[in-house]
Amino acid sequence: MGSTETSVGLRLSELAPRLVQSEIRAMTMECDRMGGVNLAQGVCDTEVPEVVAEGAIRAIRDGLNIYTRLDGIARLRKAIAGKAERTLGITVDPEREVLVTSGATGAFQAAAMALLNPGDEVLVFEPFYGYHVGTLNSLRVRAVPVALIEPDWDLDLAAVKAAITPKTRAMVINTPSNPAGKVFTLSELEGLAKIAEEFDLFVFTDEIYEHFIYEGAKHVSPMTIPGMRERTILMSGFSKTFSVTGWRVGYLVADAKWVGSIGYFHDLTYVCAPAPMQQGCADGVEKLGTDFYEGLAREHEVKRTMIVDALRDARMDPHVPDGAYYVLASAKNLEGATAAEKARSLLAKTGVASVAGSAFFRPGKGENLLRFCFAKRDRDLAEACRRLRALR
Template sequence: MPISIAAENNLRLSDLAPNQVQSEIRAMSVACSAVNGINLAQGVCDTDPPHAVVEAAVAAMHAGHNIYTRAEGIEILREGIAQKLASFNRLQVNPETQVLVTSGATGAMQATVMALLNAGDECIMFEPFYGYHASTLRSQRVTPVIVPLDAPDWTFDPERLRAAITPRTRAIILNSPSNPSGKVFTLTELTALAEIAIEHDLFVITDEMYEYFVYDGVTHHSLATLPGMAERTITISGFSKTFSVTGWRLGYLAASERWMPAISYFHDLVYVCAPSPLQHGAAAGLLALPESFYTGVAADHQRKRDVLCNALRTAGLQPSVPAGAYYVLAQTKNIPGNNGRERARRLLQDTGVAAVAGSAFFGSDASGVNRGEDLLRFCFAKKDEELAEAARRIANIRY
């Protein structure tokens, strides 16, 4: 029987799909694997997880914790998160009604956008931005509006933020400490941002995944603790980076009771719940690990940062030294190539070290040129011996 023309026309991609391509981060990871290189492209954080965290997860599997949990997460973990938020972030939340354990910070972001924003809304992001944030917005037909920060220190201009707000603006995404720049917003900057959010009645979605990765005496501040911000701020974090378990996909968020039922509903719809035994592992980490573990994370990664930045300087690839997170943006105009993608692949060809084109984290200027084409992003959350080898290879290149 012949197929009708109408039926054939129904077999097509969605309106969103044709404009989506593989993440440049993942593309470089694949290219790196093909040459058995050293992957400084993806934030995999391949240092060893704390023993207590892994053992508790394994024990939970053997104890039968292998079925769905309550949608919001297991009680002991939600209570541990609330205690951590109180002691570290100075944020008071009710673990029963204001904490949601999620399938990674990406799951938290997806559920939040689904619950709070509508198609056609605008959401402001600061540049350099994390590409997954922009893609999550677009997946819900929300328009990302880019507000550039000023290099090399990525300073925040409140008036530039004000100028970007329109009647369609509903929210701001704040990533501090930031991937990819390592920018840590100061209390003065956060106060100015909070005043604007209150003035224009905006949500602020904060991605604080790298909150323990701060250097040179810098302090991390949570926006939700500022006056007037608790109800309008959704605070997102997780365990992937702190406990070096990126493959576990385990995050969480804290929000007002007013928003939590809808956010929890959409997380349940897409993910059902975060992995049950892994929740037990994270809970054990929150309960068992001393304060020295967290200060040690910062000290260890500051040392790794300095190893990589010194190598980049030696190679003539001037780094923007990050105050937080575990990435470095470096100038790469002297590497042969017409754009960041070509330069990243040339560096991989010459050294076996993978980085990501800065264009993955920037928008275009008025002439249509991407503002990140002359940058590469490097991740330094690697085991010492591997990072040392990558640094040696980078330091020895000359272009």
């Protein structure tokens, strides 16, 4: 009898035995067990803006605790549409083109369920966010990695076209990206747009880190590229911007012809995003202006400098990100044959948790890289940096 069977013939699905716990979750649990400093998970434990927290508390006290409409509360949808017009220059109908979701993760799952079929192929840019690939795998959709070129993670458009087959239905663009912090340039996105139009592909764009941009880099949404409005599914949320990763409030913007079906699958899986948290996020979008978002970028640019300098002192040669709040760094000087072993070696020596680079690559790649999250309270980040420097 196999480990996936029981005495009465019950068994896991064909997919389940091939799945393992996320390396991010595994390192977080190990870090918690030993009381270390967790730079593994992108928990973003900086302070929640007061207006956001108070908005959610007020909503709870006012009794706004029941199901919302499946597409979210009206004021949040209107606020999202207004934000899209202010920051991206696109007109969005809050009644037909906005869906409030259970995080950007829920947005992607619902969109993939609505728009893709088992056996379809979707291009992902490597290093990729593991949850994108895991979500596609769970739906029996094949994720096809297209490698970005080190050391600056440049895009090779010829490689993109070479990866396309008759089964290719979409591509996933994460900009700024997790884990590399790559910000796709306008010219890169225009090249991808031409490919999407030539091969009639959907473009799923995860823009959750849109406000974490450094040193003159500019965030461009693929949806703003001419000809891309109809085929782009824009996904974002408030987990990172408002430091509320546990609230699970995200959103999706897409052409009305897709939103109805996407909303059906989101309702089926999640019913709705948490009602009072939607109210708090609406307060944040309505009341926090440009100064808040610019301050957020400046604050995290300082944190980026802290971790990059510490990693250099530890002889771990970091890739300096243009956006998001992660750093990929060399682990070649650490003990271990694999990135997972190197991450555990670093945790044992310093009490600092990172994530194996292999979690963001196809098998056999990323084994000399570790990912560090720097969206931490200053005192915790400073302590992590002090511990890393002890490797010298």
